[in-house]
Amino acid sequence: MKIITPYERKVFYYETDKMNVVHHSNYIRMFEEARIDFLEKAGMPFEDIEKFGVMVPVLSAECHYISPLVFDEKFAVYQKIEKFNGVRLEISYRIVSRDSGKLCAVGKTSHCFTDMNMKPIRTKGKYPEIYSVFNKYTGYETED
Amino acid sequence: MKIITPYERKVFYYETDKMNVVHHSNYIRMFEEARIDFLEKAGMPFEDIEKFGVMVPVLSAECHYISPLVFDEKFAVYQKIEKFNGVRLEISYRIVSRDSGKLCAVGKTSHCFTDMNMKPIRTKGKYPEIYSVFNKYTGYETED
Amino acid sequence: MKIITPYERKVFYYETDKMNVVHHSNYIRMFEEARIDFLEKAGMPFEDIEKFGVMVPVLSAECHYISPLVFDEKFAVYQKIEKFNGVRLEISYRIVSRDSGKLCAVGKTSHCFTDMNMKPIRTKGKYPEIYSVFNKYTGYETED
Amino acid sequence: MKIITPYERKVFYYETDKMNVVHHSNYIRMFEEARIDFLEKAGMPFEDIEKFGVMVPVLSAECHYISPLVFDEKFAVYQKIEKFNGVRLEISYRIVSRDSGKLCAVGKTSHCFTDMNMKPIRTKGKYPEIYSVFNKYTGYETED
Numbered sequence: 001m002k003i004i005t006p007y008e009r010k011v012f013y014y015e016t017d018k019m020n021v022v023h024h025s026n027y028i029r030m031f032e033e034a035r036i037d038f039l040e041k042a043g044m045p046f047e048d049i050e051k052f053g054v055m056v057p058v059l060s061a062e063c064h065y066i067s068p069l070v071f072d073e074k075f076a077v078y079q080k081i082e083k084f085n086g087v088r089l090e091i092s093y094r095i096v097s098r099d100s101g102k103l104c105a106v107g108k109t110s111h112c113f114t115d116m117n118m119k120p121i122r123t124k125g126k127y128p129e130i131y132s133v134f135n136k137y138t139g140y141e142t143e144d
Numbered sequence: 145m146k147i148i149t150p151y152e153r154k155v156f157y158y159e160t161d162k163m164n165v166v167h168h169s170n171y172i173r174m175f176e177e178a179r180i181d182f183l184e185k186a187g188m189p190f191e192d193i194e195k196f197g198v199m200v201p202v203l204s205a206e207c208h209y210i211s212p213l214v215f216d217e218k219f220a221v222y223q224k225i226e227k228f229n230g231v232r233l234e235i236s237y238r239i240v241s242r243d244s245g246k247l248c249a250v251g252k253t254s255h256c257f258t259d260m261n262m263k264p265i266r267t268k269g270k271y272p273e274i275y276s277v278f279n280k281y282t283g284y285e286t287e288d
Numbered sequence: 289m290k291i292i293t294p295y296e297r298k299v300f301y302y303e304t305d306k307m308n309v310v311h312h313s314n315y316i317r318m319f320e321e322a323r324i325d326f327l328e329k330a331g332m333p334f335e336d337i338e339k340f341g342v343m344v345p346v347l348s349a350e351c352h353y354i355s356p357l358v359f360d361e362k363f364a365v366y367q368k369i370e371k372f373n374g375v376r377l378e379i380s381y382r383i384v385s386r387d388s389g390k391l392c393a394v395g396k397t398s399h400c401f402t403d404m405n406m407k408p409i410r411t412k413g414k415y416p417e418i419y420s421v422f423n424k425y426t427g428y429e430t431e432d
Numbered sequence: 433m434k435i436i437t438p439y440e441r442k443v444f445y446y447e448t449d450k451m452n453v454v455h456h457s458n459y460i461r462m463f464e465e466a467r468i469d470f471l472e473k474a475g476m477p478f479e480d481i482e483k484f485g486v487m488v489p490v491l492s493a494e495c496h497y498i499s500p501l502v503f504d505e506k507f508a509v510y511q512k513i514e515k516f517n518g519v520r521l522e523i524s525y526r527i528v529s530r531d532s533g534k535l536c537a538v539g540k541t542s543h544c545f546t547d548m549n550m551k552p553i554r555t556k557g558k559y560p561e562i563y564s565v566f567n568k569y570t571g572y573e574t575e576d
Contacts, residue, residue, distance in 0.1 A: 009441075013468060013478070014311045014461050018304040018359055024202040025172040025302055029446050032169070036445060036504070046445070047504055058168040062206035068262075071306055072468070072479050118212070153297070157324060157334070158317050158455045162448040162503055169446055173302050180301060180360070190301070191360055215450055216324070216335055312490040313460040320457070346456040350494035356550070406500070 004041045006076040006142045007034035008098065011069050021068035027105050028061050031093045034077035035109070038142065044133040052127055055114045056089070063107035067097070074098035080141035084134045086124035088112055148185045150220040150286045151178035152242065155213050165212035171249050172205050175237045178221035179253070182286065188277040196271055199258050200233070207251035211241070218242035224285035228278045230268035232256055292329045294364040294430045295322035296386065299357050309356035315393050316349050319381045322365035323397070326430065332421040340415055344377070344399050345406065351395035355385070362386035368429035372422045374412035376400055436473045438508040438574045439466035440530065443501050453500035459537050460493050463525045466509035467541070470574065476565040484559055488521070488543045489550065495539035499529070506530035512573035516566045518556035520544055 007030075017023040036046050049056060069075055076096050083090040089111040095104045112120050113130070123131040151174075161167040180190050193200060213219055220240050227234040233255040239248045256264050257274070267275040295318075305311040324334050337344060357363055364384050371378040377399040383392045400408050401418070411419040439462075449455040468478050481488060501507055508528050515522040521543040527536045544552050545562070555563040 012461070012465055014305060014313060014464060016306040017302060018306065018308045019199060019201065020306045023302050024205060025169050025176070028169040028172055028205075029444070032446060033444055040504075045504065055163060057163065057212075058209055060206065060208045061168060061172075062204065064204045065202055068201075072472075072477065156317070156321055158320060158449060158457055160450040161446060162450065162452045164450045167446050173300070176302060177300055184360075189360065216328075216333065307487060307489065312493060313457050313464070316457040316460055316493075343451060345451065345500075346497055348494065348496045349456060349460075350492065352492045353490055356489075 001136055001140070004038055004137070004140070004142045005144060006078045007037040008074065008076045009033075011071050011073045011075065013071055016071050021070055024063070024065055027063045027065070027095060027107065030075075030077055030095060031061065031063070031079075031091075031107055031109055034079050034093060035091060038079055039133070042133050042137055044130065049130055052130060053116050054121065054123070054127060054130060055116065055118070056111045057114060057118065059088075059110045059112055061107065061109045063105055065105050067100075067102045067104045069095070069097065069104050075104060078142050081134065081138050082108070084138040086131055086135075087120065087122050089134060145280055145284070148182055148281075148284070148286045149288060150222045151181040152218065152220045153177075155215050155217045155219065157215055160215050165214055168207070168209055171207045171209070171239060171251065174219075174221055174239060175205065175207070175223075175235075175251055175253055178223050178237060179235060182223055183277075186277050186281055188274065193274055196274060197260050198265065198267070198271060198274060199260065199262070200255050201258060201262070203232075203254045203256055205251065205253045207249055209249050211244075211246045211248045213239070213241065213248050219248060222286050225278065225282050226252070228282040230266050230275055230279075231264065233278060289424055289428070292326055292425070292428070292430045293432060294366045294384075295325040296362065296364045297321075299359050299361045299363065301359055304359050309358055312351070312353055315351045315353070315383060315395065318363075318365055318383060319349065319351070319367075319379075319395055319397055322367050322381060323379060326367055327421070330421050330425055332418065337418055340418060341404050342409065342411070342415060342418060343402050343404065343406070345402060347376075347398045347400055349395065349397045351393055353393050355388075355390045355392045357383070357385065357392050363392060366430050369422065369426045370396070372426040374410050374419055374423075375408065377422060433568055433572070436470055436569070436572070436574045437576060438510045439469040440506065440508045441465075443503050443505045443507065445503055448503050451500075453502055456495070456497055459495045459497070459527060459539065462507070462509055462527060463493065463495070463511075463523075463539055463541055466511050466525060467523060470511055471565070474565050474569055476562065481562055484562060485548050486553065486555070486559060486562060487546045487548065487550070489546060491520075491542045491544055493539065493541045495537055497537050499532075499534045499536045501527070501529065501536050507536060510574050513566065513570050514540070516570040518554050518563055518567075519552070521566060
């Protein structure tokens with residue numbers, strides 16, 4: 001099992017709002033970017049999952065805002081697969097500023113797996129390649 | 145205390161994603177739209193709050209996705225001020241499709257009040273106009 | 289041919305950026321909202337076009353920014369179908385503040401019609417219902 | 433004058449729409465990302481410009497869509513400062529897929545320089561550091 005590093009980028013101008021900080025909805029998008037980056041680094045890119053005819057919709061998302069990111073600030077998203085049983089998936093996230101070192105936000109998303117008609121599916125028997133990647137990294141947290 | 149109706153609009157094309165439904169991050173934005181609509185209907189538009197030099201940043205946001213909204217679907221956001229003590233504010237939301245009648249998403253945001261330097265403030269003594277509006281509608285839920 | 293009124297709404301908070309005004313990319317989105325509103329008012333809602341298996345991708349878009357819209361400002365998008373020949377479509381837009389009466393932005397988009405595989409199609413013979421609506425309103429400008 | 437490489441990243445999931453491709457408005461945002469990346473590489477990061485009390489609003493933007501980018505596709509934004517006279521600035525952009533090598537979009541933005549009250553200013557006399565960077569790179573195109 002190889003080490004997976006956190007997802008990193010800088011804040012875009014259009015992500016700010018008139019409060020001069022990143023709009024709170026954008027952290028939910030950063031979580032998604034990080035998830036997709038994680039899966040690619042884990043060897044199961046999201047497009048491959050979709051090529052199997054599998055989607056991974058979000059069942060819930062939450063974010064706690066601690067210290068606001070500002071324009072051009074570099075940040076990292078650390079994440080951990082908290083739970084996975086082949087049917088449901090839960091991931092937690094910590095967004096950390098690479099400039100200040102501050103913890104900026106923490107959050108969580110939960111997901112299920114569905115076919116292209118949004119019908120829930122079990123990955124274990126039917127999609128062993130997908131199952132094995134998530135299973136392997138369950139409990140794993142990205143590390144620098 | 146006058147009746148406040150839910151916020152309503154249709155889904156925009158650019159709010160959809162390749163799963164053919166509204167991207168999950170956009171529900172957090174719909175909550176914000178609804179909040180601002182509520183305050184205007186309650187007689188304390190958000191710009192007036194900002195004119196007092198007060199901001200109402202989001203401390204946390206969460207959303208549970210139940211039935212996805214699709215392009216051009218008309219929806220309503222019902223909301224309720226769950227808690228308010230002059231310092232902290234908690235609002236809950238229910239997004240309902242006006243086309244199908246289905247419950248699409250439920251969520252919650254929590255907020256504090258700050259000055260323009262993001263320092264937390266108490267509205268009770270200092271901004272009685274702001275305090276009284278939130279206080280009056282605490283426990284109130286929008287109604288058709 | 290019935291009168292089609294301009295598209296109207298207020299600026300959302302998340303549409304602003306740290307310059308305190310609407311981010312310039314969002315005007316392109318407002319044009320899209322207005323297009324879809326126009327088609328619905330004209331009796332050919334966009335979903336119906338898509339039900340025919342027809343898409344109307346954007347070939348080009350441009351916007352000239354004149355006076356910036358700010359948070360919660362009410363605006364109207366006036367539009368005119370400049371050209372339509374069954375294959376290509378060109379629409380112009382004027383965004384006007386309902387609060388100040390100022391002209392805020394002008395723009396233009398051009399489009400073609402394609403099947404679901406993004407292959408260009410002629411609407412005239414194959415989709416007379418679509419053709420006739422665009423043809424009827426060619427040269428028409430929304431009016432209050 | 434050092435070589436400035438094009439801006440690169442992959443398409444985010446939330447940038448797609450129900451047509452399965454990147455929503456057209458997002459290319460305007462990619463131009464902005466590229467601009468800011470360019471300025472940083474040129475030694476005059478955008479925050480430094482803003483620290484001088486100078487803003488660089490967009491006067492116009494246009495984009496011609498040639499081949500749609502899809503989810504997770506890697507792209508590069510090549511850009512060239514077409515014109516700069518201390519007062520006005522014009523930049524052109526080419527978005528190229530790193531996966532297919534295809535030209536995906538071309539575009540242009542024009543800008544002026546203003547103080548924090550959106551009053552236009554001349555950079556030449558007043559902000560020589562800003563002037564010299566833009567002047568030095570006028571006519572320059574990013575290169576691999």
